[in-house]
Amino acid sequence: MAKEKINVFDYAEKINKQIAPGILLNTNCEKFNSMVIGWGHLGVIWGLETFTVYVRDSRFTKKQLDKTGRFTLSMPLDGSYDPEVFRVFGTMSGYDMDKSEYITQVPANVNFVPGIKEYPLTIECEVIYKQRQDPEAIDKQILRKYYSAEETKDDHHTMYIGKIVDAYIIR
Numbered sequence: 001m002a003k004e005k006i007n008v009f010d011y012a013e014k015i016n017k018q019i020a021p022g023i024l025l026n027t028n029c030e031k032f033n034s035m036v037i038g039w040g041h042l043g044v045i046w047g048l049e050t051f052t053v054y055v056r057d058s059r060f061t062k063k064q065l066d067k068t069g070r071f072t073l074s075m076p077l078d079g080s081y082d083p084e085v086f087r088v089f090g091t092m093s094g095y096d097m098d099k100s101e102y103i104t105q106v107p108a109n110v111n112f113v114p115g116i117k118e119y120p121l122t123i124e125c126e127v128i129y130k131q132r133q134d135p136e137a138i139d140k141q142i143l144r145k146y147y148s149a150e151e152t153k154d155d156h157h158t159m160y161i162g163k164i165v166d167a168y169i170i171r
């Protein structure tokens, strides 16, 4: 399987447009796992090209990410997902199931977290900074909207800034 190297910033428009509807955040520790994320951003800090993601305490993804400090992002080139994959990866947890049977893993080049053949735009990252949100510092309206319901109370997000260590399209 060929991997066509890309400069992520050449693909910034394509990537940015896909974030809000959802891209896939893969981790690999006890097992391969992937979840849909709708928050995140491509950027630069400390002179490094980075991708930042936000993961709630309750996610299986967080457990794996905290152990390994490695993640890979996968997204389609045309914005379209298999609806069943998107539903499972966006609502069900690696704590309860093995999601690997839904996709075809492609071994990573650098960070040991596989990409996904069916969603070929791939960004491999290594965490260089993480910080859990300080509830006191969040705008009150946002705090009420995202962190006050019974199931989301105190289930805060941790920000992970990932240094981009490789980026390519699986062909």
Ligand SMILES: Cc1cc2nc3c(=O)[nH]c(=O)nc-3n(C[C@H](O)[C@H](O)[C@H](O)COP(=O)(O)O)c2cc1C
Pocket: 020, 021, 022, 033, 034, 035, 036, 037, 038, 039, 040, 054, 055, 056, 058, 059, 060, 061, 062, 088, 089, 090, 091, 092, 093, 094, 095
């Ligand atoms: C469109 C969409 C965007 C989402 N964005 C995020 C996100 O940015 N951060 C997060 O923690 N969960 C987000 N989720 C929820 C997770 O995908 C979901 O809880 C998933 O089942 C967690 O899987 P895991 O427990 O295997 O990590 C999103 C879900 C959808 C459908």
